Amino acid sequence: MALLEVKNIYKSFGGVKAIQNFSIEANAGEIHGIIGPNGAGKTTIFNTISGVYTADQGTVLLDGQDITKLEQYKITRLGMGRTFQNIRLFKGLTVQENVMCAFDPQSRYNILGGLLPTPKRRAEEKRGRELCEKYLEIVGMQDYLQERPENLSYGMQRRIEIARALMCEPKILLLDEPAAGLNPTEVAELTELIQRISQQIGFGILLIEHRLELVMSISHMIHVQNFGETIAVGTPEEVQHNPQVIEAYLGKEE
Template identity: 50%
Template sequence: MCYFVSWCLCGEGKKCIMALLEVKKMSHEFGGLRAVNSYNLEIEAGQIRGLIGPNGAGKTTIFNLITGIYKPTEGDIILDGKEITGLQPHKIAAFGIGRTFQNLQLWRHMTVVEHVKLARYSRISYGLIGAFFGTPKRQKQEAEIEEMAHNLLKMIGIDHLSDQVVTNLPYGDQRRVEMARALSMEPKILLLDEPTAGMNPEELIQMMEIIRRIHKELGMAIFLIEHRLKVVMDLCHMIQTLNFGHVIAEGTPEEIQNNPKVIDAYLGRESVV
């Protein structure tokens, strides 16, 4: 295992790219039910990876395991060469995993810019003295955060809403706030749980555009769960299909579309979107 270079020798002396996020043989049980079974994943820097599967296949569980909300029964999770299995969620987050949620999880009575600021929590280093007396350190950091927040909100297209309380915003904008909050942590990888859930066609196209822009401008690795196949097929480089906690297929969008197992388990026999 090498920590410092992305190109290194692995196994029998052949060259390979080290994965940014690597999950090895991860399993999780709820009571007696095996929700995730020996799950493997390797996401490289700058890759967009999709995870599809029917309802209850275990997709969100995998997100919850990676972000530390649940602790895996077995297996290892390695982020950028660091073992993060079983750590507390706030530590995993600080190591560089940002996430959005299937159902909106915003702090409803706080403003948009406060969401972005609070996600910088582990990077804010001025203490109580700074908070009380407005030391130069605080002013400097606050100015940096303001600027960062402004740029970020602009990229997501909600900079005009920065002082609005989120509960007053339309649904599509609230989804964008979640995205901005996750990005504000400057994660190494972004986990998106159904980013287009409940959106109308117009919002959907805008959201896809935002995801593309995040990928292009920040070069960020993205791992996304999606129900709408059009979205995954358009955005992702590689797709995994999950059914009853097992990965039944993995490959490029074309491979997935033509894989009989996927068609059988998930897409239905007749048509592929």
């Protein structure tokens, strides 16, 4: 059984078929790229898998558990983390505080601990700070704990977002266009980072990205979407030579 199993999901908005019969299986240590032109339904796939939307049909299994109709916060607790196309860091909070926000669902103290500084609560806060420092070190941002994200470069903010997603201690990590807005040097650094966290932590990664050089260089398998449909699934080499993929990106020869 795969760590993540998405089986034949559909999602429509009125008369628009955003996802039609999408399936994917991902295991620990694998990176799966999802590519396609604008409007192909890629982010809708992530939103449906992670509980922002509920699939009209089909099932989503995370580590064998059916999460198809669960609320988003419950899916996160079961082991799914994600980032978004648009950076969603909190202005006015430090880097450390932004990352620590994602630790709250993982905290192991009761209502009393939320009201009073009990020993259990203090222990959990210490554990949260240690995890925060661990993941910020992994993404190379350990020296910016007390900085405000809005004062940092776009590439650094992307790394902070990834660290915050890691704080959920996911089994599956969804990265939605993590290279958007980055310069070539930052894209190369991000590519190395994604590979490294996949190897070090060993979870499955689903990656939506328009930078094809990034997707092609690190993905084990690639799913190509067009107008809500999957038009190709295969290795990077197979996908690059698929006539339907070439047509979707470059148009049909006259």
